[in-house]
Amino acid sequence: MTFGLPSDWSLEVPERYFTLESYDGGVARWCPGCGDFAVLSAVQRICRDEQIPPEKLAVVSGIGCSSRFPHYVHGYGFHGLHGRALPVACGAKSRRPDLHLWVATGDGDCCSIGAGHWLHAARYNVDMVVMLFDNGIYGLTKKQTSPTTPVGYGTNTHPDGAWLPPLDPVQAMLGFTNTSFVARSVDWNPLHLYQTLRAAYHHDGTSFVHILQRCPTYTGDLFDELRGDPDRIELLTHPDGVPADEGVLRLYQNRREHDPADLAAAREQAARRDRLPIGLLYRNPDAPRYDQHTVEGLGMAPADKLQALERELDRFAI
């Protein structure tokens, strides 16, 4: 075997090849400059690079600006109710292990109205990517305080500034039971975002990615410091972590070799306030998965099912 065509002169062409256009769900209607565009591009690129058939692509969201995400991806989308993306996603996956499942949720959607589902979804550890679009504000309803709004940041509901320190979604995830994948990235570094989401896609279980996402309309200045001074960010590197691109390495000079298997170290990094760690904080490929239990009897033949039913009725027969 050398190179070129095989000896029988046949040319092997995959039956279908998907391009970026294959995942184009139409013109996105986010504000110009919104960080959501960057996430959309990254996901579409991953779908292309992984050659996911669009009909096997399931994108589930809640309500909010970022939850419009499914509308802009060509695939099967579920734009659901505020806070309820995660239960829907878990249900969708329960008998459909063949679907590639992505969840788009915001800081209000996931960490506030849907917070009850959030910690349980972490524990279920169903195979899916959960993208938390964190812009620190309620955007769609026009600038109300979210659980992740920084203390002192002025909003329409707290004009003199938010009263309390913000909830840290990464720390929360690292505290939940059976969490299996926690990473963080930023919308303004598309390379790192792509690599992080791609690593998330390849993890078997719930891959939670905290994405710092700019809202040019209401919190345009929120990440100015982080964007203006890359030294405020610390890049987590490791052979088992998010692969770091040349460009990413050039930009982020502060780096730390962090083993994602080390939960205690992950919690320590997440708790830091001097620099913001980005990359893979934690991964446990062996965490039990709920969706391995939910497929019981999947594909049982109707004849077997009818027989089993008769046996059930026998239990009640008189």
Add this chain to the structure above:
Amino acid sequence: MTVADTVAAGGPASAVPRESVTERIVEIVSDSGEGAQKAGQSFGTVCAKMGNGVWTVEIIPAEIKPPARSPAGASGIRVRFASRPVTNMGDQADLVVAFNEQVLYGRIASGAYRPGTVVLLESKWAEDGQEEIRRQYATAVAELRAQGLEVLELPMETACREVVPDPRVGKNMFVLGMLCQIFGRDLDKALAEVQAAFARKGEQVVATNRQLVRHGFAFAAARIPLAWDVPSMAGAEPLVVMNGNQAAGLGILAAGIEVVAMYPITPATSVSHYLGRAFARVGGHLHQAEDEIAAIGYAIGASWAGKTACTITSGPGLALKTEFLGFAVMAEIPLVVLVVQRGGPATGLPTKVEQGDLLASLFGQPGDAPKVVLAPATIEECFHFVVLARRLAEELRGPVLVLSDANLATGVSPFPRPRPDAAWLAPPIDQAAWPEGLLPYDWDATTGLSPRPVPGQRGGEHVVTGLAHTRKGKVAYDPHSNQEGCTMRSRKLASLAATLRPPQVYGTPEGELLVVGWGSTVGAIQEAVDRLRQEGHPVSSLHLRFLSPMEPGLEEIFSRFRQVLTVEINYSDAPDAPGIPPQTRRRAQLAQLLREQTLVDVDCVSSVPGQPLAPGGIADRLRHRLPTAEPGESA
């Protein structure tokens, strides 16, 4: 000798000839945790196996272990069995076995007994170490006798102690043996029930309980001068016996539903207890969600991705699921919702029956959310209606609510064994390519129906959304799209309504009074109608199974009666309530719907006692609505 005389005299069963009767109502009442329900269920099953019609009703306190010896803590069971099919709990009991005298007060307050009801009462309290208890016991026995109850004091615990060291555990099986003796039941059948009930606990437990049954059987022969026989019905049709929740669970399996998502709530939860085991055998998955909202979300997610799923709940859970139900209507996702009604509002009466969720089911959502609402009237229908609901949910592409209630959920009765059919099972998930150019909401202009692309179908990619949307599933806020979407969703109900037939009238097709009911009250209402007709009153009844859309032809049927009224277990202002003129009187829920739908002045007889309706009670209340002419004159 009368029963009173024999009971007063005491003595062995052989002292009286075995009397053949057509029906008997038996209760076992106790403190919580004494196994009365298990004994009663076993006794009911034995009767069913011997060919009797049977209906059992559990008497359940709201707490797991309420204080002992308290009237409100009465826990137990009623078994009504007869030489014909039994469809309801009946009126007053003929015989009651009581483990203490205090719990009887709770039942007396509920009108469960009459003068002449025989009480087999545990007598150990007469010699209790506490004077207060001895006094309470003596007072109660005197009061019960003064009320005409035939009290026979029996040392049941002492007798049990000959078999087990702690009679609190095991007394119930002793009572099962007693009842088998009194009613001439086949002891082997009772022993087989014990075997089935305790098999999981090991041979020793089975052996002890079988011994207790035999001991109770012998004890009654020696000490209780009662001997009745309730002959079996004719008929060789194979039967099954179960409660309504088990029937619904089997219906779920027979419908081919493979995902059921729920959150524990009384009185719906026992469906999941059955399914938790059965799914492992029949193929499927029970999801106990973190809350009611997550449960319906999970079910909707499973439905969206493939086969129609089911969520199970009761009133408070239905309230929490409100938003998602509206979503299923808007996004047109098939879903079966089983609502086992209890008393409301709020936490209400968790273990007690009410038919209070009808309007919430129809109108609970903001905006217009048309959906199908069915109400099984019997335990058998709990099975078949779930099968029907799954098909309707798919054909109409939306949620179907099945309104059961606590009476059906815990009542046990035999019915003809269903014959599972491959056609009942949900078809495999369609993964064929989606026809090119076919829109995801390709609404038929007349019926509003449209086929549904399922994830995995190539070419059918689209987004489901709770926002107003076009036929392409695209978000649209324009006036036309919203109007069109609402119209199409409403037309689906109209198209189903067009396939329904007018309901059958029970009794003559015209007369003085037509009683309309829905849900679990059918047996009690029809029995009440039978009694009134025997008295010469021209009364008929009609029972609705489809509440949304409603069965057709009602105006025409109503026009043949001088009066139409509903009998329901939900609240209405009494017609003579002070300060309430007819214009502002709040009527029972079905009555409201019927008035709106037919423009007939439909009245109602309704109350919220937290108990199933008894035929005698219904007949009494209906008599007040009938002309005062002597019964029989108008016949």
